[in-house]
Amino acid sequence: xxxxxxxxxxxxxxxxxxxxxxxxxxxxxxxxxxxxxxxxxxxxxxxxxxxxxxxxxxxxxxxxxxxxxxxxxxxxxxxxxxxxxxxxxxxxxxxxxxxxxxxxxxxxxxxxxxxxxxxxxxxxxxxxxxxxxxxxxxxxxxxxxxxxxxxxxxxxxxxxxxxxxxxxxxxxxxxxxxxxxxxxxxxxxxxxxxxxxxxxxxxxxxxxxxxxxxxxxxxxxxxxxxxxxxxxxxxxxxxxxxxxxxxxx
Numbered sequence: 001x002x003x004x005x006x007x008x009x010x011x012x013x014x015x016x017x018x019x020x021x022x023x024x025x026x027x028x029x030x031x032x033x034x035x036x037x038x039x040x041x042x043x044x045x046x047x048x049x050x051x052x053x054x055x056x057x058x059x060x061x062x063x064x065x066x067x068x069x070x071x072x073x074x075x076x077x078x079x080x081x082x083x084x085x086x087x088x089x090x091x092x093x094x095x096x097x098x099x100x101x102x103x104x105x106x107x108x109x110x111x112x113x114x115x116x117x118x119x120x121x122x123x124x125x126x127x128x129x130x131x132x133x134x135x136x137x138x139x140x141x142x143x144x145x146x147x148x149x150x151x152x153x154x155x156x157x158x159x160x161x162x163x164x165x166x167x168x169x170x171x172x173x174x175x176x177x178x179x180x181x182x183x184x185x186x187x188x189x190x191x192x193x194x195x196x197x198x199x200x201x202x203x204x205x206x207x208x209x210x211x212x213x214x215x216x217x218x219x220x221x222x223x224x225x226x227x228x229x230x231x232x233x234x235x236x237x238x239x240x241x242x243x244x245x246x247x248x249x
């Protein structure tokens with residue numbers, strides 16, 4: 001009997017996460033649509049998946065709240081029994097009123113905690129995919145907009161911490177991949193940055209058309225479903241970043 005493939009996508013009620021959830025469902029996954037607050041928005045994603053003939057489940061968890069994350073993973077374990085894919089998409093740090101350490105709590109600490117919690121229910125041959133930005137992945141090699149720097153630093157810290165787990169994940173037969181993208185047109189992070197520092201977004205547009213949410217999600221699905229080397233990074237957009245990196249190396 002074929003056991004259904006299951007995927008958990010964090011921050012999947014809108015933007016990149018929602019599109020990744022839709023595309024994974026089209027690829028045959030039962031998708032857990034994680035959301036922090038907006039249940040109606042998450043249910044809309046679930047309804048779209050089901051209308052297209054797929055299967056999905058909306059589960060609430062604020063990734064910085066250990067109790068709610070434990071509860072979400074417990075529901076996944078009880079109702080689905082296992083996970084084959086975890087897409088670590090949720091991130092933040094530009095929210096109004098956020099504490100100074102919120103970006104690090106979410107983009108590094110919460111990613112590690114969730115990874116440790118899901119590992120016991122991930123089957124051999126499963127995969128974890130971490131979503132990041134070129135501004136974070138290549139930090140130190142190119143300038144970063146001042147308002148985005150705390151996010152960039154925290155996301156790079158999260159990526160480094162997860163990469164340090166690769167030997168353990170490999171022993172458990174869990175693959176790990178990273179998808180890094182230029183600013184993605186239409187995402188909440190770009191909209192917030194445009195309000196605070198429109199010149200920073202305009203500067204990125206000067207290097208070419210920014211990737212769309214749909215195009216970025218396609219690469220996330222590719223990174224989730226094709227054979228990868230341990231810690232392989234998939235790049236979307238930002239040819240100047242890639243050229244600079246090649247010159248540096």
